[in-house]
Amino acid sequence: MFPLNDTLKTIHKRHSVRRFTEQDVSDEQIRLLLQAANEAPSAHNQQSWKFIVIRNTKKQELAQLVTGRSGEFPKPASALLRMAARSILSAPIVIAVANTGDLIEHGTQLFKIEKEMAKDFFRTMEIQSSAAAVENMLIAATALGLATVWLGILFLIKDDILQFLGEPKGEFMAVIPVGYAERTGTGPQKEPFEMKVKYLE
Numbered sequence: 001m002f003p004l005n006d007t008l009k010t011i012h013k014r015h016s017v018r019r020f021t022e023q024d025v026s027d028e029q030i031r032l033l034l035q036a037a038n039e040a041p042s043a044h045n046q047q048s049w050k051f052i053v054i055r056n057t058k059k060q061e062l063a064q065l066v067t068g069r070s071g072e073f074p075k076p077a078s079a080l081l082r083m084a085a086r087s088i089l090s091a092p093i094v095i096a097v098a099n100t101g102d103l104i105e106h107g108t109q110l111f112k113i114e115k116e117m118a119k120d121f122f123r124t125m126e127i128q129s130s131a132a133a134v135e136n137m138l139i140a141a142t143a144l145g146l147a148t149v150w151l152g153i154l155f156l157i158k159d160d161i162l163q164f165l166g167e168p169k170g171e172f173m174a175v176i177p178v179g180y181a182e183r184t185g186t187g188p189q190k191e192p193f194e195m196k197v198k199y200l201e
């Protein structure tokens, strides 16, 4: 079998962590995470993402916002929102990712297809591009010995989150607490990839 190199080992090692130690994340580490995210492929190379680094008082405010709104949702969703708030509080830093909407605006003019179809197409392209950036960030964090979790549940309160981030015209992508894992461990078992593959030849 082909031996795993460092990149493949890092991909294999990445798993979600929801509780962090008090150890801080340095500015240099943050810079490396942002740089890795920014290296991601993007549709039309539009790089239609924005990264917002949240620390200190603003991080507390974000956790409060999430906890405050959690009560408006039925039990499973409210529990997940409260869990997300605890992860945000526990991590020394949080990085949010939002789409700018630039590609949607640009692309719709660029392609001469019907407006609604163009909007749908470019919105999807923006989401896929930012998802690639988020994954780059998670992998880079793992390579630096850091831990992360991709919080998608905040989509439920996306308008408030975007307002909080100062990106009211953007689209919510992810909120990612970053820090050192409170406990060592591995993530859940994945189904064998063979179950997900078919070959057409």
Ligand SMILES: Cc1cc2nc3c(=O)[nH]c(=O)nc-3n(C[C@H](O)[C@H](O)[C@H](O)COP(=O)(O)O)c2cc1C
Binding pocket: 014, 015, 016, 017, 018, 080, 084, 149, 150, 151, 152, 153, 154, 186, 187, 188
């Ligand atoms: C789009 C997306 C949204 C997610 N949202 C949440 C979330 O809101 N809360 C959470 O605890 N984990 C969230 N996760 C993490 C998943 O629960 C996790 O990736 C999955 O259970 C597999 O575990 P692993 O990351 O350790 O491999 C999300 C992951 C993705 C890709």
